[in-house]
Amino acid sequence: MRKVVGAKLHGIHVTDANIDYHGSITLDPDHCEEAGILPLEFVEIWNKNSGARISTYVILGERGSRCCILNGAAARTCQPGDSLIICSSIYVDAEEIPSLNPKVLAFDRDNRVIDRLSYQVDFDEQGRYRFAILDETGAKQPIPLKSKV
DSSP states (O other), X not given: OEEEEEEEEEEEEOOEEETTSSSEEEEOHHXXXXXXXXXXXXXXXXXXXXXXXXXXXXXXOOTTSOOEXXXXXXXXXXXXXXXXXXXXXXXXXXXXXXXXXXXXXXXXXXXXXXXXXXXXXXEOTTSOEEXXXXXXXXXXXXXXXXXXX
C-alpha cells in the first residue's frame, strides 16, 4: 500500500486560532465536501508563512463561513491570515494510482474558491508514470519547474 494525496486545500487562510479548544482544525463543510475531506479525518497542514508542519483531525464549522480555525496545540503554529496547504491522504495499491483524480481547491484571501483542480497520473508510451494538473474543464495546467535560485 502507498500513501498518496486524497484531497488538498491550497492557500486557504487561517481565520482564527483557539488555544483553549481541545484540538483539531475547524473547516467549512462546503470546502471539505467539495474537496472530499471527511469530518474526523487526519490531515497534514503546511503553513506557507512559517514553514510549520503539523498533523491533526478535521471538525466541521459553520456551513458557508469559509472558516479555517486552528485549535488547541495547533493554534500555536499559525496566526490569523497565514496561508496553509491542507492535505488528506489515502492508502492504495500502486496499480490504483492512475484511477485516482484527487481534487485540489485553491483559495483567495477571503477563502473563496478561485480554482478547482485535480491531479492525474497515467502512463506514457514507454509505460513510465506521467503527472498532470487539470483545471475544472479537464485542460492540463503547467507544472511549475525548478527555479534558478
